[in-house]
Amino acid sequence: MRDAGIGVFDSGIGGLTVYKALRETLPVGERLLYLGDTARVPYGAKSDETVARYALEGARFLERRGIKALVIACNTMSAVALPELQRALKLPVVGVIGPGAEAACRTTKRRVIGVVGTATTIKSGAYARAIATHLPDARVVGRACPLFVPLAEEGWVDNEVARATAALYLGDLTAEGIDTLVLGCTHYPLLAGVIGETVGPDVRLVDSARATAAVVKARLAERALLDDGAPGTVAGSDQFFVTDSAERFRAVGSRFLDGPIDRLEQIDIQG
Amino acid sequence: MRDAGIGVFDSGIGGLTVYKALRETLPVGERLLYLGDTARVPYGAKSDETVARYALEGARFLERRGIKALVIACNTMSAVALPELQRALKLPVVGVIGPGAEAACRTTKRRVIGVVGTATTIKSGAYARAIATHLPDARVVGRACPLFVPLAEEGWVDNEVARATAALYLGDLTAEGIDTLVLGCTHYPLLAGVIGETVGPDVRLVDSARATAAVVKARLAERALLDDGAPGTVAGSDQFFVTDSAERFRAVGSRFLDGPIDRLEQIDIQG
Numbered sequence: 001m002r003d004a005g006i007g008v009f010d011s012g013i014g015g016l017t018v019y020k021a022l023r024e025t026l027p028v029g030e031r032l033l034y035l036g037d038t039a040r041v042p043y044g045a046k047s048d049e050t051v052a053r054y055a056l057e058g059a060r061f062l063e064r065r066g067i068k069a070l071v072i073a074c075n076t077m078s079a080v081a082l083p084e085l086q087r088a089l090k091l092p093v094v095g096v097i098g099p100g101a102e103a104a105c106r107t108t109k110r111r112v113i114g115v116v117g118t119a120t121t122i123k124s125g126a127y128a129r130a131i132a133t134h135l136p137d138a139r140v141v142g143r144a145c146p147l148f149v150p151l152a153e154e155g156w157v158d159n160e161v162a163r164a165t166a167a168l169y170l171g172d173l174t175a176e177g178i179d180t181l182v183l184g185c186t187h188y189p190l191l192a193g194v195i196g197e198t199v200g201p202d203v204r205l206v207d208s209a210r211a212t213a214a215v216v217k218a219r220l221a222e223r224a225l226l227d228d229g230a231p232g233t234v235a236g237s238d239q240f241f242v243t244d245s246a247e248r249f250r251a252v253g254s255r256f257l258d259g260p261i262d263r264l265e266q267i268d269i270q271g
Numbered sequence: 272m273r274d275a276g277i278g279v280f281d282s283g284i285g286g287l288t289v290y291k292a293l294r295e296t297l298p299v300g301e302r303l304l305y306l307g308d309t310a311r312v313p314y315g316a317k318s319d320e321t322v323a324r325y326a327l328e329g330a331r332f333l334e335r336r337g338i339k340a341l342v343i344a345c346n347t348m349s350a351v352a353l354p355e356l357q358r359a360l361k362l363p364v365v366g367v368i369g370p371g372a373e374a375a376c377r378t379t380k381r382r383v384i385g386v387v388g389t390a391t392t393i394k395s396g397a398y399a400r401a402i403a404t405h406l407p408d409a410r411v412v413g414r415a416c417p418l419f420v421p422l423a424e425e426g427w428v429d430n431e432v433a434r435a436t437a438a439l440y441l442g443d444l445t446a447e448g449i450d451t452l453v454l455g456c457t458h459y460p461l462l463a464g465v466i467g468e469t470v471g472p473d474v475r476l477v478d479s480a481r482a483t484a485a486v487v488k489a490r491l492a493e494r495a496l497l498d499d500g501a502p503g504t505v506a507g508s509d510q511f512f513v514t515d516s517a518e519r520f521r522a523v524g525s526r527f528l529d530g531p532i533d534r535l536e537q538i539d540i541q542g
Contacts, residue, residue, distance in 0.1 A: 039311070040310070045519065046309075046515050047518070050514075146421060147422070149421075150418050153316075156418075160439075168432060245318030245321065247318070
């Protein structure tokens, strides 16, 4: 079982920020299987029921490939479908919200934490609940930012449109007294520059990707499932699966990874 | 057969602009069945193969309900799947691109026509081909505007972000000499104000919805399938189907229609 791969599942391309953090944290010998449900992306404005149904279909696809653990590299899915996935699958399933919330609790001084994410993630209240398990007296201010994903995918991360959008969504967040802002969507780290400018230097940004990678490593080690060897970014045997054509994923994805994506395959998970 | 309903199929909510034009053009007695594939929306950045597969699934769902004609109220689907749908279905299937292109050809004086739409629509070249059948010497300048759909859905149709986005996408279009601009996506009429400001008063905007409604009416009349009676907007017996939860469709949709949406049902078209 220790030789088995680790599944990384996202609605599309944003989860590559988590893939990258895993690659940098885990031993070289670990093999990652990435699935992006690009035919049905985005999940962020869809209902909880639909997201949960899609999540289960994708998770089953990776489970059939014999993985030893599954990382839900998508905030929306983690927000509304994680307990269901943990019940349904007979392997460790790690989402991004728990680790992200914990990192935010370690970061905040004033115990006022902002969270930005998709409409579905924010509406779920999942971050507020996860933060409350560590800091019951913390105040959480959520803000849905639906345009950040299309901006990141368009590559508009440092222009007038990105700045005006960030100002409209986040302009009044500092008045709420936040000192920490969780980037609660895997696309948002691409906009970290503009987001940081808008909320100012006194607000620390928390990206869940790194925190999640550390939790995955610890969880595997606990269960003696971690491959020995040094961490490293050799990704020769990693595989990528998408549900829509590979072409666009390859183009946009290599921008996320700063490098080419090999071993990419279009598959069908419905049914 | 004359008593049967008319199917109106879109990837989501944008097709309601076409629904509205049909309602205003067709006799009161005509009954419309609207399907929005909201669980898999948007189609505009997906591959031709995936869009064609989804299009066929949705069309079959409406066909099983006994419709007498089908309107493809989505530019992306019309651009890449219309011939396939026309082959597969045994009833008249009308898309929005043919009527929109014809309306543009009637409008242009200088025979230089701009077309804005989703990445998939523009890449398909479907408007340029349809325009060439009427005006072979016209020049067509296409421009993909991926952010316009999320802007329209966010309701940001008249703010700084909308203006900056329109300026980036369309700022240089007038230098190309266009005198006509086709709004080649059913969401874009909501942004017509900002788009019009950006391209200036000398460029006429063409919205395919009205042109499509006229073609549908003529096509039904030709085949003696048109209900008698005056045109009108009574929509009491119309039905709406969506593949994701009805809640968001109801909220955003009533903004598109300036009125409430009754008889709305969530269904499953995968099968």
